[in-house]
Amino acid sequence: MTELLNVDQLQFTWPGDARPVLAVESLTLAEGEKVFLYGPSGSGKSTLLAVIGGLVRPGAGHLFFRGQDLAAMRGSQRDRFRAEHLGVIFQQFNLLPWLDLHANVMLPCRFSRARARRAGNVRSAAKQLLQAMDLDPSLWSRRADRLSVGQQQRVAAARALIGRPALILADEPTSALDSDRRQAFLELLFAQVEAAGSSLLFVSHDRDLARRFDRAIDLTELNTAGFSA
Amino acid sequence: MNLLGLAWRSLLNRRFAVILTICTIALSIGLVVLVEQLRSEVRQGFHRSVSGVDLIVGARTAPVQLLLYSVFGIGDATNDISWQTYTELKELPEVEWAIPMALGDSHRGFRVMGTSEAFFEHYRFGNREALRLAEGRVFEDLFDVVIGAQVARRLGYDPGEQIVLAHGTGNVALQSHDDHPFTVRGILAPTGTPVDQQLYISLAAHRAIHIGWESGVQRPGAGIDPDSARARADELRPNSVTAILLGLTTRAAAFGLQRRINEYRQEALSGIMPGITLQQLWRITGLAEQVLRVVAALVVLAGLLGMLTVLLTTLNERRREMAILRANGARPWQIASLLVFEAGLIAAAGIVLGVALAVVVQVAAAPWLLTNLGLHVGLSWPEPWQIGVLGAIFVAGLLVALVPAFLAYRRTLADGMQVKT
Numbered sequence: 001m002t003e004l005l006n007v008d009q010l011q012f013t014w015p016g017d018a019r020p021v022l023a024v025e026s027l028t029l030a031e032g033e034k035v036f037l038y039g040p041s042g043s044g045k046s047t048l049l050a051v052i053g054g055l056v057r058p059g060a061g062h063l064f065f066r067g068q069d070l071a072a073m074r075g076s077q078r079d080r081f082r083a084e085h086l087g088v089i090f091q092q093f094n095l096l097p098w099l100d101l102h103a104n105v106m107l108p109c110r111f112s113r114a115r116a117r118r119a120g121n122v123r124s125a126a127k128q129l130l131q132a133m134d135l136d137p138s139l140w141s142r143r144a145d146r147l148s149v150g151q152q153q154r155v156a157a158a159r160a161l162i163g164r165p166a167l168i169l170a171d172e173p174t175s176a177l178d179s180d181r182r183q184a185f186l187e188l189l190f191a192q193v194e195a196a197g198s199s200l201l202f203v204s205h206d207r208d209l210a211r212r213f214d215r216a217i218d219l220t221e222l223n224t225a226g227f228s229a
Numbered sequence: 230m231n232l233l234g235l236a237w238r239s240l241l242n243r244r245f246a247v248i249l250t251i252c253t254i255a256l257s258i259g260l261v262v263l264v265e266q267l268r269s270e271v272r273q274g275f276h277r278s279v280s281g282v283d284l285i286v287g288a289r290t291a292p293v294q295l296l297l298y299s300v301f302g303i304g305d306a307t308n309d310i311s312w313q314t315y316t317e318l319k320e321l322p323e324v325e326w327a328i329p330m331a332l333g334d335s336h337r338g339f340r341v342m343g344t345s346e347a348f349f350e351h352y353r354f355g356n357r358e359a360l361r362l363a364e365g366r367v368f369e370d371l372f373d374v375v376i377g378a379q380v381a382r383r384l385g386y387d388p389g390e391q392i393v394l395a396h397g398t399g400n401v402a403l404q405s406h407d408d409h410p411f412t413v414r415g416i417l418a419p420t421g422t423p424v425d426q427q428l429y430i431s432l433a434a435h436r437a438i439h440i441g442w443e444s445g446v447q448r449p450g451a452g453i454d455p456d457s458a459r460a461r462a463d464e465l466r467p468n469s470v471t472a473i474l475l476g477l478t479t480r481a482a483a484f485g486l487q488r489r490i491n492e493y494r495q496e497a498l499s500g501i502m503p504g505i506t507l508q509q510l511w512r513i514t515g516l517a518e519q520v521l522r523v524v525a526a527l528v529v530l531a532g533l534l535g536m537l538t539v540l541l542t543t544l545n546e547r548r549r550e551m552a553i554l555r556a557n558g559a560r561p562w563q564i565a566s567l568l569v570f571e572a573g574l575i576a577a578a579g580i581v582l583g584v585a586l587a588v589v590v591q592v593a594a595a596p597w598l599l600t601n602l603g604l605h606v607g608l609s610w611p612e613p614w615q616i617g618v619l620g621a622i623f624v625a626g627l628l629v630a631l632v633p634a635f636l637a638y639r640r641t642l643a644d645g646m647q648v649k650t
Contacts, residue, residue, distance in 0.1 A: 055555070076560065083558025090556070093549055098242030110231070111558030159557070 003064075004166060004199050005029035005052070010061035010071075011225070012051055020059065022047045023225035027217070031166070034193065034200040036210045039219030045203050048219070049169055052201070053086055054078035066166070083112035087160025087198065091172040094156030097145035101135065102126055104144050105159045115163030122162070129158035132195075133188050150181045157189050164196040171203050186212060232563060236570035239550070243543060250539045251578045257532035258583025258622065261525040263590055265615055267606065268518055270591075272511065274604035275301070278422035279503035281353025283483045284475040286310065286318065286490055289497035292506045293513065299330060299472035300503070301423050302340045305398065306332065309469035314496060318473060323482040326351040328474040331435045331467050334406070335398045339380045341428045343435025343467065349375070351476055354422045364388055365415035368431045371462045372455060374411040375429040378419035379599065386413050394428075394438065396447075404447065406438045409455055421605025433465040529622055533629045536575055540568060540633040544640075551641050561641045565634035569627055576626030580619050584611075 007027040013020040022044045029035055039045055050056045051063065054070050057078070063070040065085065070078060087108070095104045105126040109116035119125040130140055133154040144152065153173055160168050170189075174182040186209065193200050202213065210216040240247050278300055279285075287295040288308030297303040319327040328351060331343030342348075349367050352360055365388035367375055374394075376386060386392070390413040394406045411430065419425055437458040441451030458465065477483055483502055490500030551564050588608060595606045611619070 053556070079558070079560040082556075083560075086558075088556040090553075094553065096239075096550060096553055098238050103238075107554075108557045110235075111560070111563070115558070 002031045003028055004031045004033070004066060006062075006064040007052075008062040008064070010051065010058050010063055012047055012056065012058050014047075020225045022051065022058075022223055024048070024061075024222055025224065027222060029167070029199055029201060032194075032197055032199055033215065034190070034213045035202065036213035036216040037201060037203045037219055037222075038205055038207055038210060038216065039203075039223075040205055043219045044223045044225065045171070045219060048223070049171055049201075049203065052167075053088065053169055054082045080112070083108065084114045085166040087162075087165040087168040089153070089156045089160045089168065089170040089173040092149065092152075092176045094159070095144035095152055097143060099144060100142055101130060101140045101144060101147070101155050104155055105129060105162055107159060108165075109163055112163070115165065117163075119163040125162055126158070129161055129192065130155070132192055133158045134184075149176050150185065153177065153185060154188060157185070157192065161192050161196050161198070165198055168193055168198050168200045169203075170200065172205070173202075174204065174209070175206070182206075182209070232567060233570050233574075236567050236574060239547075239567070240571055240574060246539050246543070247575060250536050250575055251582060253535045254529075254532040254576060254579025254626075255582035255586055257525070257528040258580050258619070259586035259590065260528050261618070261622075262584055262587035262611065262615070264518075264521045264525050266587060266591055266609065266611070267594070269612075270606040270609065271598070271604060272507075274421070274598075274606060275507055275510075276504070277355045277420075277605070278424070279507070280355060281351075281357060281476065282474045282503050283477040283480060284487060284490070284500050285472060285503055285506075286475060286498055286500050287472040289499050292499060292501040293510050295472065295499050295501055296503060296506045296510065298332075299474070302426065306471045309471055310473065310498065311469050311496060312466060314493070314498070315470050315473055318475065318490075321486070323477050323479070323486055324475055325478045326476040328352060328476075329432060329470040330472045330474065331432060331469075332471040333398065334394045334396055334435075334438075336380075336392060336394050336428050337384060339377075339384075339426055339428055340398060341374075341394050341430060343430050343432050343470075345432055348429065352424070352474070353476075354420050354424065358420070360420070360424065361418040362415045363418040365413070367415055368434075369414060370412065371431065371434050371437060371459045371465075372409060372411045373414035373430070373434075375415040375417060376413055377417050377425040377427050377429075379425040380428055381413075381416045383600070386416070388413050388415065394430075396442065408452055409434075409438045409458070421599075421607075423604075426600075432467055432470075433462050436465040436467045437462075439467070529625075532579065533576075533622075533626055536572060536626065537629050537632060540572060540630060541636075544568075544633050544636060548640065551637060555641050561638045564641050565638040568634040568637055569630045572626050572630030573623070576623050579626075580623060584619070 005028060007024050010022065010024045011020045012022040037045070051058050054073070058071045061071060065081065070081065073081065096107070106122050109119055109122045116122050127140070135151060135154055139147065139151065144155065147155065153176070156173070174185055177185060190212070285295060285299050287299055287306060288310055290307055294304060298306050315327070315329055318324060326347050328348045329345055332340065334341035346367060349360055363378065374392065380386065391410050392413060393410050396404045396406060417424065437453060440453045441448045477486065487500040487502060490498050554564055591606065591608060598604045598606045
């Protein structure tokens with residue numbers, strides 16, 4: 001399998017803090033691989049996602065994404081990288097409440113031409129994804145805040161997947177769902193991630209989910225900064 | 230949908246606060262436009278009324294006062310000019326025409342002016358337009374009255390109507406000239422000047438109804454009955470007139486004649502050039518106008534600060550919105566420009582609405598100005614510099630939005646991808 005992501009001797013310190021919150025010696029992710037990352041809160045999950053998402057710049061080390069080092073990029077380059085290659089799903093409140101579902105799903109294509117190009121016809125791609133995520137067409141023109149939490153998370157997944165980004169970052173996307181819907185969500189997500197050929201980095205503290213992934217990583221072991229403190 | 234579309238949808242989502250903000254800005258813009266428009270329209274209205282007159286002569290008084298009471302019916306004369314002086318001025322070689330004005334009577338709140346045929350023949354208003362009769366004729370009988378367009382409209386008079394004049398111009402306890410009823414003979418076409426607000430009688434009639442009133446009230450039994458007045462019409466003439474409007478053969482003669490009038494030996498006179506006196510008037514009112522302008526500018530500032538407040542308070546609520554946009558590929562500058570777009574939309578809507586508001590108020594205020602000042606206030610397209618001011622206000626709105634835009638920019642950089650609940 002070809003390598004998508006390669007983290008090498010990465011360190012990150014929030015401005016004003018004395019010691020790093022994140023220190024990762026090595027982490028790799030292959031193209032199309034689904035990786036489960038678990039760890040309690042405070043283990044550096046959010047920081048790791050912000051670094052991989054290109055929102056913050058690591059203080060030391062390298063983060064190669066398809067051979068390009070994010071740590072060496074300027075802010076605007078990282079912005080373009082994120083818009084083009086990443087799909088993001090948060091724990092909750094993923095959607096712009098004042099847009100309808102359809103417009104919410106098309107949002108990433110508005111900020112990246114490459115992504116819009118990959119999606120082809122953006123409108124019908126969004127419709128296909130909404131359909132694939134089991135959302136009834138009668139809901140599509142509704143405002144996003146009129147939906148249940150479970151429906152909102154599926155819309156967020158559809159949005160993350162539009163334009164087939166290389167990597168989907170999911171930050172505890174199922175923690176607001178009950179266990180039945182959690183399973184259903186995962187199934188829908190997996191099917192579409194596979195269809196898009198994307199890799200998935202799925203962060204959660206719910207270890208029960210881990211067995212469905214190609215690989216599981218314990219962040220408390222991965223992040224050496226947490227233990228040096 | 231582009232960024233502007235996103236800004237629009239986001240505004241729609243907060244329409245209540247946004248509409249209130251737009252209203253605040255619209256009110257302030259309306260005030261600015263109204264102050265400027267009314268100012269220039271009122272000035273134009275005043276100029277229209279005296280555009281054909283070279284000199285106004287009255288008893289010695291302040292120029293502005295003479296101008297206001299003679300042409301605009303604001304205030305009263307303190308003194309009259311003798312008939313002797315009037316005839317002398319009329320005969321001067323450089324005087325082409327002289328319009329006498331004998332004031333002091335009124336009819337249902339409208340001023341009555343005793344004058345000669347010269348008024349109908351020579352008075353010019355606006356762009357050198359002559360007076361025109363809409364109906365009827367000028368004086369035939371001694372007790373004929375010609376009325377202005379607004380008088381006819383407001384009182385509903387047609388030619389042939391019998392009316393009675395009142396002595397004095399005040400509002401209370403007027404004594405009436407009921408022993409000399411007048412007949413409406415002609416109605417002047419509208420001019421949009423104080424001419425529309427007056428009634429016109431001949432000097433002889435003015436004299437006839439005042440025989441026996443020399444002390445200010447009627448001496449019982451001292452009057453003259455209408456028929457004997459008609460018999461003596463040719464020899465009736467007033468002892469004095471209130472003011473005289475002069476038209477000169479050349480405008481250049483005005484300065485010399487004005488000096489001679491002001492140095493006139495037989496009585497104390499004031500001669501004024503209406504254009505110059507209007508400038509003096511504008512210098513007096515200029516201070517008030519400046520104050521109004523400053524107030525209007527401050528109100529605009531308050532409107533823009535109101536917008537800033539709304540944008541800043543929503544900034545916190547919208548922190549999540551911005552994190553979502555950022556996670557989906559929006560760059561910090563795009564998020565910042567969303568706020569600038571929003572401010573631009575609010576400011577533009579406020580300006581458009583404000584101008585509309587000013588137009589509505591102007592249209593609504595026009596009849597009031599016409600009745601109370603005799604000024605015709607029309608709608609005019611804003612002058613280029615006014616459009617420039619509106620453009621500057623729009624730009625100021627965008628600049629104001631740079632504050633929340635900058636905050637949002639910094640915050641999106643600092644927040645990273647965390648979505649705080």
